[in-house]
Amino acid sequence: MPKFFYTDCVVTDLKQIDFHRDEFTARINGRTAKRLAMTHDLYHHLMGADRSGKSRVWFYAPGFNKALVIAAVRPAGQEHNVLRNRAISSPYKMIVRTLLAGVLAWFATWALLAVPVLSWYGANAQKGVPLLETLSLQIGAGVAFLSFSYWLWVRLKMHRLQRWPSGDLTPYTQATVPIPDAALQVTAKAAEELVD
CATH class of the missing domain: 1.10.287 (Helix Hairpins)
Structure with a gap:
């Protein structure tokens, strides 16, 4: 069953993984989204957006193991400026x-x-x-x-973003596992050698 929801979040580290379907990986509020679909205008906006400010992002989860779609983005501090994903309701x-x-x-x-x-x-x-x-x-x-x-139902939902409920991105993202820095590994190894 498709889900429509919004959340206030910070989207960073956008990387395109599929050029034919405009799919990306990203970090959303510190968690990793493996498959995120959006149009190029939304991609360029999120790449140039203020990294520290939260934007309101509307998500469309079509289900059936498909990529999570960014339906619209409202930049932080701009109440009346909403960038919509025109590909969904075309x-x-x-x-x-x-x-x-x-x-x-x-x-x-x-x-x-x-x-x-x-x-x-x-x-x-x-x-x-x-x-x-x-x-x-x-x-x-x-x-x-x-x-x-x-x-037609999806198109009508796109025109009524203010009625979408707030939602949680946890089912669509994964916790990021911190990778130890190479310098920390070298320092730990040197400390072990000193102890021996």
């Missing part, structure tokens, strides 16, 4: 995703039901093919409608 992407979902559902219906339906009708394929066409069109249209409804 009408073009919404239409393309809807058509793609419908076509894939139509094709999957043909691929999965062709053998059972045609074997059920046996040698009389003239009756089986229209049934298969009707089923595949209905399933494809139904999946496209559900996909369009979902993306």
Whole structure:
């Protein structure tokens, strides 16, 4: 189930890990986020933002083991300036995703039901093919409608950021394990040698 929430946090150490999907790693309030998705304008804003000031960040967690998405950012001290992730609520992407979902559902219906339906009708394929066409069109249209409804719902949520609840980033981040500094290791080794 997708989750929509906001939190006041400091985002640092942004590094791009996937150039095709705009996925990044980052440190959020001292914890590590392995997969964080955002547009380039949000990335450039967070890279140039005041490192010590907290920004209000709205997150969209789509579920299904997908990357956590930064939906919007309000810089510290700027109450009326909210930078939104336009890729989430883009009408073009919404239409393309809807058509793609419908076509894939139509094709999957043909691929999965062709053998059972045609074997059920046996040698009389003239009756089986229209049934298969009707089923595949209905399933494809139904999946496209559900996909369009979902993306329309997400688009409406994006326009109502003030209604999003406050949330916790702990399930989406990992505690950072401090790595001992090389100088500390050398000093500890030297101290051990002196003791011996």
